Amino acid sequence: MPVGLGPLPVLHPVRGFRLGIASAGIKRAGRKDVVVMQAAPGSVIAGVFTRNAFCAAPVTLCRQRLAHAPQYLLVNTGNANAGTGKPGMQAALRTCEALAELTGVQAEQVLPFSTGVIGEILPADKIIAVLPQALADLDENHWAVAAEGIMTTDTLPKGCSRQVSIGGAQVTVTGISKGAGMIRPNMATMLGYVATDAKIAQPLLQQMLRTAADLSFNRITIDGDTSTNDSCMLIATGQADMLEITEHDSAEYRQLAEAVNTVMLELAQAIVRDGEGATKFVTIRVNGGATQGECLDVAYAVAHSPLIKTALFASDPNWGRILAAVGYAGVENLDVEKIDVYLDDVCITRHGGRAEEYTEEQGARVMAQAEISIRIELNRGRVSETLWTTDLSHEYVRINAEYRT
Amino acid sequence: MPVGLGPLPVLHPVRGFRLGIASAGIKRAGRKDVVVMQAAPGSVIAGVFTRNAFCAAPVTLCRQRLAHAPQYLLVNTGNANAGTGKPGMQAALRTCEALAELTGVQAEQVLPFSTGVIGEILPADKIIAVLPQALADLDENHWAVAAEGIMTTDTLPKGCSRQVSIGGAQVTVTGISKGAGMIRPNMATMLGYVATDAKIAQPLLQQMLRTAADLSFNRITIDGDTSTNDSCMLIATGQADMLEITEHDSAEYRQLAEAVNTVMLELAQAIVRDGEGATKFVTIRVNGGATQGECLDVAYAVAHSPLIKTALFASDPNWGRILAAVGYAGVENLDVEKIDVYLDDVCITRHGGRAEEYTEEQGARVMAQAEISIRIELNRGRVSETLWTTDLSHEYVRINAEYRT
Numbered sequence: 001m002p003v004g005l006g007p008l009p010v011l012h013p014v015r016g017f018r019l020g021i022a023s024a025g026i027k028r029a030g031r032k033d034v035v036v037m038q039a040a041p042g043s044v045i046a047g048v049f050t051r052n053a054f055c056a057a058p059v060t061l062c063r064q065r066l067a068h069a070p071q072y073l074l075v076n077t078g079n080a081n082a083g084t085g086k087p088g089m090q091a092a093l094r095t096c097e098a099l100a101e102l103t104g105v106q107a108e109q110v111l112p113f114s115t116g117v118i119g120e121i122l123p124a125d126k127i128i129a130v131l132p133q134a135l136a137d138l139d140e141n142h143w144a145v146a147a148e149g150i151m152t153t154d155t156l157p158k159g160c161s162r163q164v165s166i167g168g169a170q171v172t173v174t175g176i177s178k179g180a181g182m183i184r185p186n187m188a189t190m191l192g193y194v195a196t197d198a199k200i201a202q203p204l205l206q207q208m209l210r211t212a213a214d215l216s217f218n219r220i221t222i223d224g225d226t227s228t229n230d231s232c233m234l235i236a237t238g239q240a241d242m243l244e245i246t247e248h249d250s251a252e253y254r255q256l257a258e259a260v261n262t263v264m265l266e267l268a269q270a271i272v273r274d275g276e277g278a279t280k281f282v283t284i285r286v287n288g289g290a291t292q293g294e295c296l297d298v299a300y301a302v303a304h305s306p307l308i309k310t311a312l313f314a315s316d317p318n319w320g321r322i323l324a325a326v327g328y329a330g331v332e333n334l335d336v337e338k339i340d341v342y343l344d345d346v347c348i349t350r351h352g353g354r355a356e357e358y359t360e361e362q363g364a365r366v367m368a369q370a371e372i373s374i375r376i377e378l379n380r381g382r383v384s385e386t387l388w389t390t391d392l393s394h395e396y397v398r399i400n401a402e403y404r405t
Numbered sequence: 406m407p408v409g410l411g412p413l414p415v416l417h418p419v420r421g422f423r424l425g426i427a428s429a430g431i432k433r434a435g436r437k438d439v440v441v442m443q444a445a446p447g448s449v450i451a452g453v454f455t456r457n458a459f460c461a462a463p464v465t466l467c468r469q470r471l472a473h474a475p476q477y478l479l480v481n482t483g484n485a486n487a488g489t490g491k492p493g494m495q496a497a498l499r500t501c502e503a504l505a506e507l508t509g510v511q512a513e514q515v516l517p518f519s520t521g522v523i524g525e526i527l528p529a530d531k532i533i534a535v536l537p538q539a540l541a542d543l544d545e546n547h548w549a550v551a552a553e554g555i556m557t558t559d560t561l562p563k564g565c566s567r568q569v570s571i572g573g574a575q576v577t578v579t580g581i582s583k584g585a586g587m588i589r590p591n592m593a594t595m596l597g598y599v600a601t602d603a604k605i606a607q608p609l610l611q612q613m614l615r616t617a618a619d620l621s622f623n624r625i626t627i628d629g630d631t632s633t634n635d636s637c638m639l640i641a642t643g644q645a646d647m648l649e650i651t652e653h654d655s656a657e658y659r660q661l662a663e664a665v666n667t668v669m670l671e672l673a674q675a676i677v678r679d680g681e682g683a684t685k686f687v688t689i690r691v692n693g694g695a696t697q698g699e700c701l702d703v704a705y706a707v708a709h710s711p712l713i714k715t716a717l718f719a720s721d722p723n724w725g726r727i728l729a730a731v732g733y734a735g736v737e738n739l740d741v742e743k744i745d746v747y748l749d750d751v752c753i754t755r756h757g758g759r760a761e762e763y764t765e766e767q768g769a770r771v772m773a774q775a776e777i778s779i780r781i782e783l784n785r786g787r788v789s790e791t792l793w794t795t796d797l798s799h800e801y802v803r804i805n806a807e808y809r810t
Contacts, residue, residue, distance in 0.1 A: 051733065052729060052732040052733045053731075053732040053733070053736065053739040053741050054728050054729055054731065054732030054741050054757070055732070082725065083724075083725055083728055083754075083757070083758055083759060084758065085756075085757070085758040117725075118725030118728075118729075119724065119725050119758075119759050226729070226732075226733040227729065228728075228729050228732060304709075306711070306797075306801070306805070307805055310801075310802055310805035310806045311805070311806070313802070313806050314805075314806035316806070319488075319524065320487070320488055320522075320523030320524050323459050323488055323523075323633075324457060324459055324523075324631070324632065324633055326458075326459065327457040327458040327459030327460075327631075327633060328456065328457045328458070328631040331458070334458040336458050336459050349488075351490075352459070352488070352490070353488055353489065353490040353524075354488060354524050392711075392802060393802065394799055394802050394803070396711070396715075396802075397715055397718070397797060397798065397799050397801075397802055398799070400711070400712055400715035400716070400719075401715045401716070401718050401719035401721070
C-alpha cells in the first residue's frame with residue numbers, strides 16, 4: 001500500500017507538448033505499454049541519466065542525441081533493452097528510425113526510453129507497429145493516461161503540476177514519473193518526464209534539471225540499487241508569452257526553478273511512497289556536517305541499513321541501530337559525543353548517548369506514524385542533506401523473491 | 406537453519422590457555438553468560454577491533470590495554486555496554502578490577518568484552534558476583550562450553566581447531582566465534598578468540614592476526630552493518646616446545662600463519678552459515694581487478710544488493726541484478742564489455758551480455774544449491790578478492806522486525 005499517495009492531481013496541459021499512448025503487447029496483450037511524447041519545434045530538452053556503468057542501449061542513445069534538438073520521446077515498458085549488446089542497440093535504433101520516418105524528423109531527434117525485463121532484445125517490430133496509433137493519440141491533455149502508460153509494477157500513477165506567474169506570463173510545469181530505481185523487480189526503472197512552456201536557453205535548462213534532480217530523484221533510495229535505465233527529462237517548449245530566460249541569477253530563473261524543484265520533488269517522493277512493500281515514508285535529515293559528502297554518507301548509511309529498515313517496519317524506536325549506522329558511515333574523525341538524533345521532535349540521543357529525558361513511549365509514538373523523520377545533528381559544520389526512503393518489509397522480500405517465478 | 410554447519414568438531418586444548426564459564430543471569434536466569442579466559446604468564450596477545458566510531462566501552466579499554474601484557478579476558482553476553490557513556494565505562498572498569506583483585510594481576514591486564522543489548526548499563530554487580538565461579542571453572546578443556554557461553558542468538562556454537570608441526574614441535578591452534586557482525590538483532594556482535602601454544606613475538610602475532618582477519622572476519626558480510634563491539638583476539642601462550650618465531654619471512658611463521666588463517670576462516674564462515682535467516686552460503690569472488698579496492702567495491706556491491714540477496718533466497722538466477730550491481734559499484738572507467746560472470750562453473754554473462762550458450766536451466770541448477778559461488782571476471786588487472794555472504798529471507802525480516810517486541 002503506498003504511503004500517503006492518492007489519485008492523480010490535476011495535471012495542467014503544457015502548450016506545445018503532446019502525449020499519446022498505444023498498446024504493443026510487449027509483455028502482456030492489451031496493456032498500454034508505449035508512450036510517445038512530442039515537443040513542438042523550438043523546444044529545448046535537458047536530461048540526466050543513470051550513473052550505472054551497465055547503462056541500457058536507450059540511455060546511450062539519449063546521451064548522444066541530447067545535443068541534436070530532440071523532438072520526440074518514445075517510451076516502452078515491459079522490456080528494458082539492457083544487457084542486450086549490439087542487437088539491443090539495433091532494435092532501439094530501428095524504433096527511433098520508424099518514428100522519425102512517420103513524423104518527418106531526423107532519427108537523431110527521437111529519444112528512446114525502455115523499462116522492464118533485462119536481457120531480452122527489445123521487440124522492435126511490435127513497437128513500430130503501434131507507432132501510428134500512438135501518434136494519432138497525441139494530445140496536450142493526455143498527461144494522466146501517459147502517467148499510467150509508463151507504469152510497470154507501480155501501484156499508482158504519479159504526476160504533479162504547478163502554475164506560476166513569471167514576468168506577467170502564466171507558466172505551467174507538469175510532470176509524471178514511475179517506479180523507483182531498482183526497487184522494482186528485475187530492474188524496472190525510475191523515469192521522470194517534466195515539461196514546461198517556459199522559454200529558456202538549453203544550457204540553463206540543463207543546469208536547472210541537474211540541480212532539481214540532485215534535490216529530488218538523486219535523494220531517494222529504497223534499497224541502494226541503481227538501475228541501468230534511470231532517466232529524467234526536462235522539456236521547455238517556449239510557448240509561454242514571456243521573454244527567454246538567459247541568466248542564471250535572474251528572478252525569472254529562480255521562479256521557474258522553484259516550480260520545477262517542487263514538481264520533481266513531489267514526483268520523486270511519490271516513487272518512495274509507492275516503494276516496494278513500503279509501509280513507511282521516511283525522511284532522513286543530516287545537519288551540521290562539514291561537507292556535503294559526509295552528510296550524504298551518514299544519510300545513506302542510515303537509509304540503507306537493513307537493521308534500521310526492519311526496525312522502521314516494526315515501528316521499533318531502536319536508536320542503537322541508528323547510532324551504529326552513523327558510526328560506520330566512514331566520517332573522518334567523527335566525534336561521537338557531539339551527535340544528537342531526533343525522531344521527529346523527540347530527542348532520542350544527545351551527546352552520543354541515550355537522551356536522559358527520552359522514554360521508549362515517546363519513540364514508539366513517532367515510529368507508529370506512517371511518515372517519520374530521522375534527524376541527525378553532527379554538530380561539526382554547517383552543511384545539511386536530506387534523503388527519502390522506506391522501510392524493509394516482508395512484502396519487499398516476497399515481491400523480489402517471487403518476481404520471476 | 407544454518408547452512409552446512411554441524412556440531413562442534415574436536416577442539417584441542419591449548420597449553421597455557423584455560424576457559425571457565427558462569428551464569429550471571431544478565432538477561433535470562435540460568436543462561437551461561439559469563440566466560441573468563443586465562444592466558445598463562447608469558448603469553449602474548451594480539452587484537453583487532455570494530456572500525457565503528459561508536460565503539461563500545463569494552464572495545465575502548467581493550468585497545469588501551471593490549472600493550473599491558475593482558476592475562477585475562479572477560480566476556481559477557483546479554484548486554485553490549487555500548488552507547489552507555491561514562492557510567493558504562495565505569496561498569497566495565499569495575500568488572501575488570503574485581504577480576505584483577507581475585508587473581509592478583511593488574512586491572513590493566515584484564516580485557517573486557519560485551520555483547521548483547523545496546524544502551525543499557527552493564528550490570529557489573531551481577532557479573533562480579535559470579536567471577537569466583539568462572540575462575541573455579543577454568544580448564545584447558547573448556548573450549549566447547551565456552552563456545553556456547555559466548556553465544557547470543559547464534560543457533561549453533563562455532564569452533565575450529567588445527568594441529569601442525571612447526572620445527573619438530575606439535576603446535577595447536579584452537580578458536581571459537583559468535584554472532585555475525587550486526588546481522589544479529591540489536592547489535593549483537595562478532596567475537597572471535599583464537600589461541601595457540603606457539604612461541605612468537607607479539608608484533609609478529611599482531612601482524613599475523615591482522616592478515617588473518619583481513620582474509621576471514623573482514624571478508625564476511627550479511628547486511629553491511631558493522632557492530633560497535635566486534636573484536637577478534639589471537640593469543641599465543643608460548644608453551645609449545647619450539648624456538649620463538651621472530652622473523653616474518655621464516656618458514657615457521659608461514660606454517661603458523663597458515664594454521665591461524667585456516668582456523669579463522671572457518672570461524673568466520675561459520676558465522677555466515679549461521680547468519681540470520683540464512684538459507685544460502687554464498688562465495689563472491691572478483692578476479693582481474695586493477696586494485697584491491699575496486700575488487701572489494703564490486704564484491705560488496707553484489708553482497709549487499711537486496712535485489713541479489715532476495716534472488717538468492719528465491720534460487721532465481723537473475724543475472725541482470727548481478728550485472729547492475731557491478732555497474733554501480735563505482736569502478737572508474739569500467740569497460741562493461743570485458744566482464745564475465747559465473748555461477749559456480751556456469752558462465753551466465755560473457756563480454757557484458759548474456760552468454761550465448763547459457764540456459765535458464767543451468768542457472769537454476771546452481772541457484773538451487775545451498776552453497777553457491779558467484780565469480781566476476783573484470784579482466785582489467787591481476788588482483789582478486791573473495792567475500793562470503795548470505796541471502797535475504799523472510800526470516801531475516803521477521804527476526805529483525807520482531808526482536809524487541
